[in-house]
Amino acid sequence: MKKLFFFVASLLIGRLEVKAQSHYPGQHNGKFALQDKLQPAVYSFDLSAIRLLDGRFKENMLREQSWILSLDTKRLLHSFRNNAGIYDANEGGYFDLKKYGGWESLDCDLRGHSTGHLLSGLALMYAQTGDERFKMKSDSIVSGLAEVQKVLNQEGYLSAYPQELINRNIGGKRVWAPWYTLHKIVSGLIDQYLYCNNQQALEVVQKMGDWAYKKLQPITPEQRAIMLRNEFGGINESFYNLYAITGKPTYKWLAEFFYHNEMLDPLKEGKDILEKKHANTYIPKLLGVTREFELEGQGKGDEMASFFWNTVINHHSFATGSNSDKEKFFKADELSQHLTGFTGETCNVYNMLKLTRHLFSHTADVKYADYYEKALFNHILGQQDPQTGMVAYFLPMMAGAHKVYSTPENSFWCCVGSGFENHAKYGEAIYYHSKDALFVNLFIASSLNWKEKGFKIKQETNFPESGKTIFTVESAENQLLTLNLRYPSWASAVNVTVNGKPMKIKQSAGSYIAITRIWKANDRVEINFPMNLTTVATNDNPDKIAILYGPIVLAGEMGTAQMETPAPYSNPSLYNDYYTYNYKVPTDLVKILRIDKVHPENDIKPLAGKSLSFKTSKEGITLRPLYDIHRERYVVYWDLK
Incomplete structure (x- = not known):
């Protein structure tokens, strides 16, 4: 029964597809009030049914474990307690406690989002490993949040910032994504209930939902249209999940409230309006649409999500499976014009993989599994720095760029938060x-x-060292x-x-x-599977190509000339230092290859005794998997001569 609980629970929240509720009618261990009406083609397994064996993915997971366990609970909760005016001299008090920086700074509107992501990461890691340390840490954070909610005494409101940020959003005033942050907390608490069986987490998150319902009930249609232009993450998905768990129609009302007509309605007509849209604002909206379709078993949600997925994958994505330039979608197919140092936001891939899992469960179409492999190996696996466990915000496609990593205590970007989850749930899509x-x-x-x-x-x-x-x-x-x-x-x-x-x-x-x-x-x-060398060109330029070995993107090693020493990390004095970083690419960097793009094996040869290492015959450039190139420059896309 424990396995069944985790199975159905994880399906419900989009980690492991939800429709398994219909597969095991009446056996939900008290966790779900509703069953999905959609019958899937396939079901996911409970994450606790899978264990990683020794290999590259397990190594990443172990590094992630060390990081999330090292994060101090008191420091994570500090901004929440500060918002509630809680001061305890016996705990070191306000002045003695070292504060976390970056996006968790007390003057950052997004403070608190990392704690939500961490709750999800800890829950997933507990399911993936069964290690009680992750549950113990989770319980302490949930208990702390419950205390803050009680002291705030604002009809269930809970956050690390005051409600005035919500009021600014409702009033159409400038503010940095307060509902996005609340989504991470809501999602994290739901994960804690489903994966860690934490009843207090469910109580806290229901109070948050009750507060949100009262807060948004008086909103006029005009106000709603304005406030939804502000990024709100996947809070629509989370409210659908809370509705499925509790059966309370108020949570369904909230999920429907966050249906963004301006962005979603064109998808019903098969229109690609992605150009210049903030990608990680857009993608989670489809997760909410998909959850509604699964719960109701009808409507255009699946059609919309499928059209969106195909549009992103076929017209807006690089060879790595990642997308966007400076966080935004660009004009369809114009890939070669957007090979910059700010491509491939990791959160986008995180959300695209979530959407992919939903769509695969609906159809069992192998194309979704192919994409999942591409993005997981070429982006997510290589997001993490093997030396430190820190993660990269972007995966730069600019020739001569390199990965820029977070810091342990002074970054906490969105991609750090989604990274807490990425490396805790590798097992979810294997079977x-x-x-x-x-x-x-x-x-x-x-x-x-x-x-x-x-x-x-x-x-x-x-x-992929061997097929x-x-x-x-x-x-x-x-x-x-x-x-x-x-x-x-x-x-x-x-x-x-x-x-x-x-x-x-x-x-x-x-x-x-x-x-x-x-x-x-x-x-x-x-x-x-015997693996071969192939090339893939950008949609708009047949002579701008990336080189693959099987599904693995190979990049040219370009050394560390003019790079900071040691390899660059973020500037703790800046929130968005990944944007301000000057790559200082050497002017003599090789960006041109003389190879046969149809038969690249004629000009690219494997290096003897070195796994997944190749060398170009004419230029003498070493090619290795992009996921294994760290702390040095690289080239992914080449000009052909």
Whole structure:
């Protein structure tokens, strides 16, 4: 039953798709008042059913664990307590406590957003690992927030800033995204309830919802239209989730209130109006639309989300799966004109991956799994600095740029907050299932315990260093099950053996290889994708290309000439120093390659004894996975000569 709770819970909030409620009617362990009406093609697994095995993803997760556990609870809660006027000399008081900086500074409108993200990250990490340390830290933060809410005594209002910021938003005055920050807190508290079984978190977040309903009920349609132009994150999604948990129609009213007609209605007509729109303001709106569609089982929500997804992926995204320039969408297909030092905001990818998981569950279309792999490996995996565990706001596409990382105590950008979640939930999209079939979407070393079927399987791989993956059945009951292995669209061939016997493959790339049998313990399936070098051009310039090996974007190593020493970190005196950073790209940087773009293997050769390392024959430039290039310059997009 514990597994079932986590499964349905995580589905509900978009971490692991929600529709599993219909799959297990009446078995919600008291967590949900409503069932989704939409029947999915596939279901996600509870995050606690998956464990990461040794590999690059687990290394990132362990670094993330060290960071989030090092963050001091008192310092995280300080701005909240300050807003409530809580002072306790026995705790060191206001003057002795070192304050966090950056976007958590007391003079920043977004203060408190990181605490919300952290609540989600801790909950996800607890589900992913079962480590009680994450629950203990979570409980202390939730308890502290409950105290602040009680002392504020403002009908359930809870934040690190006064309600005047909300009033400014309602009045159409300049303010930096107060509902965005509240969304992170609401989402974090919901995660705490669902993943950590924290009843106090549910009580606190319901009071926040009750306050919001009273606050927004008197708003006129004209006021609403103005206030929704201010970024509000995915608070519509969170209120739909709270509605599903409680069944209270006031929360559904709130979710519908945050439907942004100006941005969403054109999608119903198939119009791409993304140009110049703030990308991370736009994407979460579709998560709310998708949740409504799942709950109601009808309407145009799925059609709108699918159109938006296809538009972003096909016309506004780089080879890495990331999008935007200076946080905004640009004119469709004009990629080559936006290869700057401020491309690829990490929060955008975080939200696109969330949307992708919803859409995949609706259809089981392999294109969503292909994209998820592309963005996860080429952006999210490489967002984190292996030396420090700090993360990058942008993934620059400018030739000669480099990654600029956060600091442990003086950044707390939005991408730091979403990073708390990104590296805590790698297991969420590896496996899916239908009634009698298991789907393997990602090749990441991991184990799965499908308790309902009494089926355990282990995946061993060092992909993408090798295209080979081994699946070993650790336990199975006497029943017929299908193992669906993703045959990626990038693959030119595949070899599969079952218990050492070659399997004839009838499927083609961009589908699933289905193996149906009564599985037994120690059954072994080996799958191997020979990976090839390919090039992908920008939509608007066929001679501006990126180089890939399989699904992995390769970048040219360009050294550290004229870079700050040590490798650059953010300036603690500035909020948005990732924008002010001068990359000082050397004028003699090589940006041109003489290669055959149709057959790049003729001009790019693997380096002997070095995994995933190549060298161009004519220029002598070393190419390595972009996710593994840190603290030095690189080139992703090249001009062909």
